[in-house]
Amino acid sequence: MDYAVIMAGGSGTRLWPLSRQHRPKQALKLIGQRTMFQHAVDRILPLFPPERILVVTRNEHATLLMEQVPELPAENFILEPEGRGTAPAIGLAAIHLQRRDPSASMVVLTADHYITEAEEFRHALTAALHVAKAGQLVTLGIKPTTPSTGFGYIHHGANLGTIEGFPVFRVERFIEKPNLDTATAMMNSSEYSWNSGMFIWRVNRICEEFERQMPQFYAQLAEVATTLGTPLYEATISRIWPKVTKQTIDYGVMEGAEDVAVIPVDMGWTDVGSWGSLLTLLPADDDGNILIGSHVGIDTHNTLVVGDKRLIATIGVQGLVIVDTDDAVLVCPKEREQAVREMVDKLKQGGFNQWL
């Protein structure tokens, strides 16, 4: 059977002060009236019944996410004692699925993305599942629309054919976050996609790759797997998980994997990672402003205001991001939005735990 696994384990530090340790990004209503996690589930419900949608998240966020999508069975929430990166999260989901159905295929998604063309997205997943069942590790590629230096890129290799209207390419090479010149060149070529972080594969294929490329982690995973469905499970994962090396699926598996295919999809995809990404997603008014909450402005342009209960008043500002929450206010020019992560680090170092 086909399953979807939504990775919802991050906290989204670059969306501080709205995202917090107790209120992760995926639980926020950043776009419209649904949270990022609800959007992620909504998108795939036409393709997967709730009992075949699994969620990997951290213990402390489980209740919050369960409440947001009560139609998902509680046992479908796979809890990590702590986040160890995408490779361990995917590995953990894989052993859970393998126990349910050794021949399962899995679609790995995240709650970080916003997709305007959800139907095209579902078509692409359906095509990708066909390719995955033949043994390929499939990744969805996104046609670059800007010379972003914040994404990884995929260089398309040989065309493997067309499935349900989607061209399928062998992955020639994964390219780490490039500099601007390289990014511009790749954007202007048709041979490159952004690495979306969405993967489709058979469970047994990804487990083979873990065994071959991350043998130490695979052994740890195997130990956890022996306790699945037993009273020992919780104690075992709690003991082993802190010892698991942090690793991303890209570095840990994809870059060295065999039989990797990419399906480029044009589906209005945005990685909602930082305040700047909202600026590209939400409609601006005539002054270029995106105003959420109560705002009164004089000479205010190209500014993102995310309000809460208070009035935000701006005079003569240009290109600012202003985010107001119950207990913290952020003021930051758009072009410095990546430094929000630095701000969170600074708060950590300063021991300002109440604002983390």
Place this chain on the structure above:
Amino acid sequence: MDYAVIMAGGSGTRLWPLSRQHRPKQALKLIGQRTMFQHAVDRILPLFPPERILVVTRNEHATLLMEQVPELPAENFILEPEGRGTAPAIGLAAIHLQRRDPSASMVVLTADHYITEAEEFRHALTAALHVAKAGQLVTLGIKPTTPSTGFGYIHHGANLGTIEGFPVFRVERFIEKPNLDTATAMMNSSEYSWNSGMFIWRVNRICEEFERQMPQFYAQLAEVATTLGTPLYEATISRIWPKVTKQTIDYGVMEGAEDVAVIPVDMGWTDVGSWGSLLTLLPADDDGNILIGSHVGIDTHNTLVVGDKRLIATIGVQGLVIVDTDDAVLVCPKEREQAVREMVDKLKQGGFNQWL
């Protein structure tokens, strides 16, 4: 006897969102742990006992101010049903004083000023009272330290002598808020002072001027005066005051008065009218920032942060004023601080009464 009259009737719109209709500027702790009104009283207590300090304020602010300085007798608070400008406020205080003591002298002060050299200020008042008793209308002049276009200026005329070490000049002319060139020329000359808005005169002298120069107002004032100390007083002032023409003491009286003298004083005077004035008053840190409340900054320079309960986090900002209160946040570059008044007007026009 000598009396002090503190005019505390304004609301201070340029200090929004900290100053509000229900929380006027004079009731705010802008500098240190005392409110502007408390500072105003503290400064003159060595010179006037509490029973000879009167306060003119608006009905709705009376309780707040009384609580702040409980040593002032309640009957010394002279209440205006609504503000009609400085001339009517002073006229009202004058008839109250005249009833107590027809030969009284009065020192007219405001709660808008901060004075670092309070002792020099009191010396100047003492000298000015001597001059006032001889029949002069005396104003304290401030040596201009910047070519401010926001103040009125006074052109010194003939030197009338020196009293207690202070030179006294006839006022040659009052000059309205000048342009920058004129302001610069006046700053560089020793013949000009800023008009501080602090006056010293005999009550009967100022009443003569009201009678001569503002006869309509004087008649209104006389009608109120006949009811002083009677049960009719409140009804009478409530009926008459809304009909009083708004007028400043400068336009209404001083510019056309006879026997006007100025005593220039160097006493570390600041008109605390806007957020910018706090920037000149409060000590900045090494980055030029003035930070009140909780703040964490990255690359933040020359910025005024007035916090309340929340954390204010700034990244890459320069020359901003950020003021956070319970229900509103203001973000505004320093050089636009005068537009805060415009913001308050805009809120009024928009019917956003909760934030006024």
